[in-house]
Amino acid sequence: MKKQTMNRDWIATARTLNEALPYLQRYTGAIVVVKFGGNAMGDTDAMAEFARDIVLMRQVGVNPVVVHGGGPMINDMLAKLNIQSEFKRGKRVTDQATVEVVEMVLTGLVNKRIVQAIMDEGGRAVGLSGKDDDLIVCEADDPELGFVGRPVECNVQVLHDLFAAGIIPVVAPVATGMDYLETFNVNGDTAAGALAGALKADRLLLLTDVSGVKNKAGEVVTQMTPEDVRAMTEDGTIAGGMIPKTETALKAVEDGVRAVVILDGRVPNACLLELFTEHGAGSLIRRADLEPVRPRT
Numbered sequence: 137m138k139k140q141t142m143n144r145d146w147i148a149t150a151r152t153l154n155e156a157l158p159y160l161q162r163y164t165g166a167i168v169v170v171k172f173g174g175n176a177m178g179d180t181d182a183m184a185e186f187a188r189d190i191v192l193m194r195q196v197g198v199n200p201v202v203v204h205g206g207g208p209m210i211n212d213m214l215a216k217l218n219i220q221s222e223f224k225r226g227k228r229v230t231d232q233a234t235v236e237v238v239e240m241v242l243t244g245l246v247n248k249r250i251v252q253a254i255m256d257e258g259g260r261a262v263g264l265s266g267k268d269d270d271l272i273v274c275e276a277d278d279p280e281l282g283f284v285g286r287p288v289e290c291n292v293q294v295l296h297d298l299f300a301a302g303i304i305p306v307v308a309p310v311a312t313g314m315d316y317l318e319t320f321n322v323n324g325d326t327a328a329g330a331l332a333g334a335l336k337a338d339r340l341l342l343l344t345d346v347s348g349v350k351n352k353a354g355e356v357v358t359q360m361t362p363e364d365v366r367a368m369t370e371d372g373t374i375a376g377g378m379i380p381k382t383e384t385a386l387k388a389v390e391d392g393v394r395a396v397v398i399l400d401g402r403v404p405n406a407c408l409l410e411l412f413t414e415h416g417a418g419s420l421i422r423r424a425d426l427e428p429v430r431p432r433t
Contacts (some may be wrong), residue, residue: 159412164197166338167299169393170407171328172250173205173343182402183253189407190304191259198411199299202254202261202306203331205324206246213241227281230321235283238321239265242308250306261304266311267319269294272327274311274320285311285320287327290334307331329384333391340388341410342381343401348419349374349382358416361424362386385421395422 172186193200207228214221214237222229230238247263254261266272266287271294274285298305309327311320325342332340348356349365352373357364365382368374374382378398385396399406399418409417 155414160196163193163338163411165199167199167201167332167335168193168339168341168407168411169201169203169328169332169335169337170341171203171205171325171343172401173207173324177204177206177246177250178208183249184257185404186401186407187250187253187259188257189405190254191257193407193411194259194302194304200304201295201331201335201337202250202304203309203324203328204242204246204250204306205309206242209246210238210241213237224280227278227284227323228321229281230283232283235319235321239310239319242310247306247308254304254306259304260302261306262298263306263308264294265308266322266327270312271295271307272309272311272322272330273314274322275314276320283318283320285313285322287311287322287330288314290330292331292334295331295335323380325381325384329388329391329393329396332388332393332396336392337388338394339411340385340393340396341407342384342396342398343406344381344398345400345402346378347400347403348398348417349378357419360419360421362389362421363424365421382421389421389423395420397421 170190177183190200190202214234217237219233219237221234243265251261251263264271270291272287273289275288277284277286295305307327309322309324311322312318313320328340328342349360351357365374365386369379369382381398385398388396397410397418397420399410403409403417406417
């Protein structure tokens, strides 16, 4: 009985690979920017699974870019250093002392942990911040927020150089400013969207702790146009923490990203389900004039 079960498992695995072939071919050479954050970052097994998915994507010819957050780790370090932190309109007020901690935590502890996870799964990865090679240049987003940046320029040649070398870039959302020696803290989703737009990426995957954008009935909307997003925001269907993510998606699509997907990063193999299966995962946002690449029922 055990042997028969194993054979059935092997057949199912072979069938899955066979069904994935058109999507593997579809994404060969494509640039996919993945915003990684949430609960998965603090879980060793979830981190390893995410890293394995990213390595597999690179192995089959996709050019992934990982952009990460790290809010809980920043909070922990600020508490250890007895530095008070406050939030306004959902964004961290970042003074000079805070931005130094943000840079230390994101470019050091968090970034290198993700790089190491990818390396442990057999990939090649290099950690960067937005300050490296002027990858992300910012100006102040709001004077009340201090050193919180809004990207005004992305110089992505370094990412293309890494793609050519078969290396996966892992980017911490810390950026340089327009003035000498300025450092800015950048929202992770915002940084991912800016890089995706500058790269004219095929996909921007925003991994979250929810299953996607939901309608008034609580059902995940699997495909949306920018017009749909604006209408759902105006009538209050899209609200709270989902608004910044959909705003990032709209800006990315406007900047030339083919499609943005908001999906649940807690689901095992979420990125692979989105890219390499018939129905995808989460909520896909794309221009109305682009044909859907799969049914997504």
